[in-house]
Amino acid sequence: MSAIYILWLRQVKRYVRSKPRIIAALGQPLLFLIALGFGFGPIFQRAGQGNYIQFLAPGVIGMTILFTAVFSGIELIWDRQFGFLKETLVAPVPRILVMIGRTLGGATVALLQGVIVVAICLIAGFRVTNFRALPEAVLVMVLVAVMFTALGTAIASVLSDFQGFQLIMNFLVMPIFFLSGALFPLTNLPAVLNVIAIIDPLSYGVDGLRSALIGVAHFGLPLDLAVLSIITAALVGTGSALFSRIQL
């Protein structure tokens, strides 16, 4: 048990100690809020969809958690050769514990980053309309964080260097974000985009946040939570299996 704790602790300490990285990572959400939020705001309003900042904020929070979580998982590639991970793979600790500790640690970091971005959204004018659903909102954020950390771990367990990483970022992670309904409503989409949105796990995360925080739902909170839980469990399972096959 202690092994899980110190692996978790290590991820959190690393995060808390690298202030430049925290601040840098906040640049992107801020940019999205300003450029898209204030930029598209008027058009969105005129299209009868209401306040775009309100709509966008959950998407930006989801984006932050997605990218931070996947990155924590992908760090494994480096860690495996030059970092602490080698040390853990040769220690008398079952790999599943190492995987759990790392995943929880990475998810915690993604969650913390998400919380900071919530604060930024509030500064930009976002307002929570339903405080009673805050626990559900946090639950959604936790599931998204764990899910994508596990995904990052699963991918990194299979890649042996950074070349694949670029491919993954551009052809998997970016589409997951852009086609998830983070930036635009999912109603009345062309058929193809609709299908992609339905199979995109982040769609349920963003929708869950929107349902909980501002009461706007496309799939509905219960469905979101159900889908997120299932996908999270599947990805954690896959991640563990792939992680235990890592050969240095």
Next chain:
Amino acid sequence: MIRVSNLVKRYGDFTAVNDISFDVNEGEIFAFLGPNGAGKTTTIKILTTLLKPTSGSVQLDGRDPSVDHNEARKRFGIVFQDPSLDDELTAYENMDFHGVLYKVPRKIRRERIESLLKLFELWERRNDPVKQFSGGMKRRLEIARGLLHTPKIVFLDEPTLGLDPQTRNQLWTHVKKLNEQERVTVFLTTHYMEEAERVAHRIAIIDHGKIVAQGTAQELKTQTGAETLEQAFLALTGSTIRAEEGSALDQMRTMARMFRGRGRR
């Protein structure tokens, strides 16, 4: 302490390790030498539970590493060729984490961390993040860490690569002192033949997956009529440079060197 019998490792058509056998006695400093691609790294990985052999038997203090993973792991410490410290954490934290992973009880952990850090002259810097350490200091810390759980065997894979002579000298002095005091068996690989000659009790030379010679440095020199171990080595393995491709690992090492602005390694 280490018994290897008829060890074979095949990857499809390629035989990396081709029926090697050797013994390392308790308290011995044993050097495992060979050109690039000879099968050294594969052998070490098998000894340290990271690879399963195709056939043959390996015993570490009576345990089979490919079967009794955790029991075998408790008995050895390893210092890898590439650094495996956590740069953002302090020296003390790196040691402490190792102790928790190896289930060293807290009180013993604290005492042992202190005595090892003092032995390797790192106690003053124990609360500094490792990223501020020089290459030599990082190496010392890794060796100190590898010894934290009082292993019977310690594997050193190219421990002095890239270090200056003073640091290398100091490092071996510490290792030899530990070997004498605690009777730790040391299994090392290196390309620095003078060091192997000076420090190792016995040496094995591997080439093309086979052990071509074993014995003390003197025996190897006599056998080949050479004056230094390096000459004996070249006589046994030939002077041609081994053709090798830059692997993904080499690329990553280059990247690591680029990003590691401050450290010397």
